[in-house]
Amino acid sequence: MTVSEPIPVSDQSAEAAAPSDTSRRAAEERFIEGMGLALEEDRLPRIAGRLVGLLLLSPQPVRFDLLAERLRVSRGSISTNTRLLENMGVIERVTRPGDRRDYFQINEQPGLLQRVVERFRARQAMAAEMKQALGPEPADAAIVQARLDGLIRFYAILADSFDSALAAFGQGPDRAAS
Amino acid sequence: MTVSEPIPVSDQSAEAAAPSDTSRRAAEERFIEGMGLALEEDRLPRIAGRLVGLLLLSPQPVRFDLLAERLRVSRGSISTNTRLLENMGVIERVTRPGDRRDYFQINEQPGLLQRVVERFRARQAMAAEMKQALGPEPADAAIVQARLDGLIRFYAILADSFDSALAAFGQGPDRAAS
DNA sequence: CGGTTTGTTTTGTCAAGACTGAACAAGATG
DNA sequence: CATCTTGTTCAGTCTTGACAAAACAAACCG
Numbered sequence: 302m303t304v305s306e307p308i309p310v311s312d313q314s315a316e317a318a319a320p321s322d323t324s325r326r327a328a329e330e331r332f333i334e335g336m337g338l339a340l341e342e343d344r345l346p347r348i349a350g351r352l353v354g355l356l357l358l359s360p361q362p363v364r365f366d367l368l369a370e371r372l373r374v375s376r377g378s379i380s381t382n383t384r385l386l387e388n389m390g391v392i393e394r395v396t397r398p399g400d401r402r403d404y405f406q407i408n409e410q411p412g413l414l415q416r417v418v419e420r421f422r423a424r425q426a427m428a429a430e431m432k433q434a435l436g437p438e439p440a441d442a443a444i445v446q447a448r449l450d451g452l453i454r455f456y457a458i459l460a461d462s463f464d465s466a467l468a469a470f471g472q473g474p475d476r477a478a479s
Numbered sequence: 480m481t482v483s484e485p486i487p488v489s490d491q492s493a494e495a496a497a498p499s500d501t502s503r504r505a506a507e508e509r510f511i512e513g514m515g516l517a518l519e520e521d522r523l524p525r526i527a528g529r530l531v532g533l534l535l536l537s538p539q540p541v542r543f544d545l546l547a548e549r550l551r552v553s554r555g556s557i558s559t560n561t562r563l564l565e566n567m568g569v570i571e572r573v574t575r576p577g578d579r580r581d582y583f584q585i586n587e588q589p590g591l592l593q594r595v596v597e598r599f600r601a602r603q604a605m606a607a608e609m610k611q612a613l614g615p616e617p618a619d620a621a622i623v624q625a626r627l628d629g630l631i632r633f634y635a636i637l638a639d640s641f642d643s644a645l646a647a648f649g650q651g652p653d654r655a656a657s
Numbered sequence: 658c659g660g661t662t663t664g665t666t667t668t669g670t671c672a673a674g675a676c677t678g679a680a681c682a683a684g685a686t687g
Numbered sequence: 688c689a690t691c692t693t694g695t696t697c698a699g700t701c702t703t704g705a706c707a708a709a710a711c712a713a714a715c716c717g
Contacts, residue, residue, distance in 0.1 A: 368619065431510040
């Protein structure tokens with residue numbers, strides 16, 4: 302919950318785009334929809350993805366009701382999904398004294414990624430536990446043991462390279478929220 | 480579809496494990512179930528994950544009907560999911576002349592990973608396309624442009640580090656299929 | 658040929674989750 | 688206080704996908 306300038310969104314209503322940037326609007330539509338599908342693959346509701354897409358494209362914080370209007374979605378869904386993303390640290394709720402309404406903006410830091418890394422670490426741990434349970438075993442189980450070692454190593458490498466990707470990213474010209 | 484020794488699985492029926500390795504059996508159960516949940520996160524049916532788990536722990540190819548029996552699942556599900564994993568290159572169907580039945584083993588190469596990398600590349604492309612559509616824009620859109628740049632760069636780094644993880648893994652002591 | 662065995666395909670059921678719309682709560686405001 | 692406004696929560700609907708069971712196909716066997 303940050304307090305800042307609530308300057309109205311660059312474009313208010315969903316319709317009536319200037320004829321010149323019609324294709325721009327179409328591209329935005331595609332992008333937003335694409336983010337919806339992309340985040341859906343990460344087990345988040347599609348609307349949450351669309352929210353991220355829309356907010357990524359919005360230079361200024363966007364008002365709650367405009368989100369519902371622009372995405373053509375019920376206020377209930379906006380409420381649920383903004384809170385979800387807020388808790389994940391992906392977006393931020395912005396308010397201003399004297400204005401009762403809520404605004405949202407993407408949070409310029411990778412929040413979704415930690416989830417992924419954690420998942421890999423969990424799998425690594427699972428494989429390690431299994432290896433433990435194997436113990437010193439009959440000859441033909443050697444293959445199994447080698448496989449588990451492989452799994453463990455693989456997830457370790459993966460998680461590490463993810464982490465370093467995150468680090469490398471932090472130093473770059475900019476940060477993004479996904 | 481490979482032709483090889485179909486040596487019967489180490490342990491045939493699901494019940495009657497030697498009392499000594501009861502906890503070993505429990506650990507296997509946990510591991511198999513864990514793989515079920517893990518692959519489910521990657522948008523694969525849970526049974527597919529359990530199959531991978533079971534086959535990882537099986538030094539020898541496992542017979543089709545034993546899979547159904549061991550996982551307590553219908554033959555139909557086994558059929559569907561083995562084919563799915565087979566097409567993904569995660570497992571391999573093994574047959575032997577003179578034996579009408581099918582056996583399965585995990586394929587010692589990372590097949591699931593390519594999917595992930597492709598997803599990242601796709602998102603990168605999406606962001607790039609959006610950036611394209613933005614074109615040279617009014618002042619306040621600079622932020623948006625920077626964000627998209629960030630996204631693109633981020634997914635690029637991610638996919639690359641995945642690839643290098645795969646590469647590093649390939650040279651290691653062993654390979655695994657997940 | 659009839660009858661097995663083995664795997665595939667199809668049909669139907671069930672559960673999970675997303676989303677809507679309506680009811681609701683809590684402030685503002687006349 | 689009655690009434691907006693704004694956001695949340697809840698109940699119900701709808702869609703999706705997994706799974707089982709049964710029908711099916713094909714190869715084999717007698």
